[in-house]
Amino acid sequence: MSRLDSFIRRMTAQRDIINFVIAEVVEIDGPVLELGLGNGRTYDHLRENLPGKEIFVFDRAINANPRSVPDGEHMILGEIRDTLAFCRPRIKRQASLVHCDIGSGDPTTDLATCSWISPLIGPLTTKGGIVASGLTFELPEFEEIPLPEGVQKGRYYLYRKI
Numbered sequence: 826m827s828r829l830d831s832f833i834r835r836m837t838a839q840r841d842i843i844n845f846v847i848a849e850v851v852e853i854d855g856p857v858l859e860l861g862l863g864n865g866r867t868y869d870h871l872r873e874n875l876p877g878k879e880i881f882v883f884d885r886a887i888n889a890n891p892r893s894v895p896d897g898e899h900m901i902l903g904e905i906r907d908t909l910a911f912c913r914p915r916i917k918r919q920a921s922l923v924h925c926d927i928g929s930g931d932p933t934t935d936l937a938t939c940s941w942i943s944p945l946i947g948p949l950t951t952k953g954g955i956v957a958s959g960l961t962f963e964l965p966e967f968e969e970i971p972l973p974e975g976v977q978k979g980r981y982y983l984y985r986k987i
């Protein structure tokens with residue numbers, strides 16, 4: 826498979842997963858936490874398809890397309906390890922959806938990320954809320970839910986708070 830094919834497959838899976846979780850959380854109260862603004866593509870998709878929800882976006886820097894940058898109140902700049910731990914007064918309510926796209930491609934870094942991020946995410950998510958992540962997390966108060974049909978196992982991990 827060419828790199829172009831592989832990129833298209835990865836993006837298609839990401840969109841299918843995000844569409845799936847959007848349908849799951851649309852009726853659940855609480856904001857969305859988007860961990861990793863990047864280019865802003867997934868933020869833009871969430872914003873377009875969840876118009877009634879507040880979306881708080883976390884990144885250490887803004888390198889997004891200018892059309893996909895949140896306003897100052899909703900852009901939380903800094904290391905997610907620091908900002909996620911102290912964002913509760915700003916986001917006010919527990920989140921209905923946490924979308925996490927901060928995989929580094931390096932297995933050691935990703936394992937370290939899993940160990941510091943997992944305990945932060947649980948208390949920030951409302952009952953019934955979903956965590957959708959490119960990295961596997963350890964979330965004891967959550968159940969893992971299956972990926973939508975057609976999405977290759979291991980591309981993403983979905984967890985629902987019990």
Ligand code: SAM
Pocket residue numbers: 860861862863864865866867868883884885886888903904905906926927928
């Ligand atoms: N979903 C985005 C999109 O559709 O454009 C792409 C996200 S990109 C793959 C990952 C982003 O996460 C990068 O912008 C990077 O700066 C940010 N990031 C990764 N680890 C981070 C950390 N520990 N703290 C803050 N930002 C982080």
